[in-house]
Amino acid sequence: xxxxxxxxxxxxxxxxxxxxxxxxxxxxxxxxxxxxxxxxxxxxxxxxxxxxxxxxxxxxxxxxxxxxxxxxxxxxxxxxxxxxxxxxxxxxxxxxxxxxxxxxxxxxxxxxxxxxxxxxxxxxxxxxxxxxxxxxxxxxxxxxxxxxxxxxxxxxxxxxxxxxxxxxxxxxxxxxxxxxxxxxxxxxxxxxxxxxxxxxxxxxxxxxxxxxxxxxxxxxxxxxxxxxxxxxxxxxxxxxxxxxxxxxxxxxxxxxxxxxxxxxxxxxxxx
Numbered sequence: 197x198x199x200x201x202x203x204x205x206x207x208x209x210x211x212x213x214x215x216x217x218x219x220x221x222x223x224x225x226x227x228x229x230x231x232x233x234x235x236x237x238x239x240x241x242x243x244x245x246x247x248x249x250x251x252x253x254x255x256x257x258x259x260x261x262x263x264x265x266x267x268x269x270x271x272x273x274x275x276x277x278x279x280x281x282x283x284x285x286x287x288x289x290x291x292x293x294x295x296x297x298x299x300x301x302x303x304x305x306x307x308x309x310x311x312x313x314x315x316x317x318x319x320x321x322x323x324x325x326x327x328x329x330x331x332x333x334x335x336x337x338x339x340x341x342x343x344x345x346x347x348x349x350x351x352x353x354x355x356x357x358x359x360x361x362x363x364x365x366x367x368x369x370x371x372x373x374x375x376x377x378x379x380x381x382x383x384x385x386x387x388x389x390x391x392x393x394x395x396x397x398x399x400x401x402x403x404x405x406x407x408x409x410x411x412x413x414x415x416x417x418x419x420x421x422x423x424x425x426x427x428x429x430x431x432x433x434x435x436x437x438x439x440x441x442x443x444x445x446x447x448x449x450x451x452x453x454x455x456x457x458x459x460x461x462x463x464x465x466x467x
Contacts, residue, residue, distance in 0.1 A: 325405065341397050
């Protein structure tokens with residue numbers, strides 16, 4: 197609930213044998229200047245020191261803000277995120293993965309201020325900030341999004357979910373994350389949201405994404421190529437025409453599809 201117009205932010209962190217980077221992620225939460233938060237941690241029955249790290253974190257911060265610890269069966273990242281989101285009560289939701297961390301101590305304060313200034317705001321997104329071997333590189337994706345958000349997103353999944361904050365109600369309304377492993381976890385959600393409401397695009401960074409060998413989408417060239425393939429499958433599923441960006445009910449999209457079907461029929465007659 198909102199307190200003095202300050203939105204309650206639900207931070208969601210999903211873990212599974214995450215001991216290597218988890219401590220840094222959790223410390224970045226406890227060091228935030230903005231304290232109107234709840235932290236929901238969903239663990240998929242880790243067997244390393246993950247649970248020990250979480251236990252210490254909860255004990256240290258249990259009187260500072262609400263922390264809810266749950267466990268769910270390991271059925272993929274999307275399922276873990278959806279299960280954790282169902283436990284959220286905040287006005288705004290942010291997903292902080294176990295190998296990411298908040299860029300600065302005022303990251304949440306800064307994000308909250310946008311929602312305070314824009315009471316009807318559904319979602320906002322900032323730049324992609326990555327860390328490679330301790331070097332941080334900001335990728336200003338917002339410049340592309342500002343030109344034409346719908347078309348830019350249709351080309352590729354260029355919205356950094358690490359630097360995206362969303363209304364909890366919007367996540368529930370648009371179906372949450374795609375649990376089918378053949379598709380990109382969050383891309384369908386972005387495309388559905390974009391169709392009805394454009395995000396507030398800010399030239400800012402909130403969270404650091406660490407690129408390492410264990411990353412599910414960027415850990416290797418093979419993983420990255422598979423992530424791109426899943427992105428194209430997601431586009432087809434959501435009826436988005438790549439590079440052009442028109443949805444299924446758009447006249448141009450329908451005309452292109454009609455011509456394509458006619459050509460297929462014509463060539464089929466020669467086979």
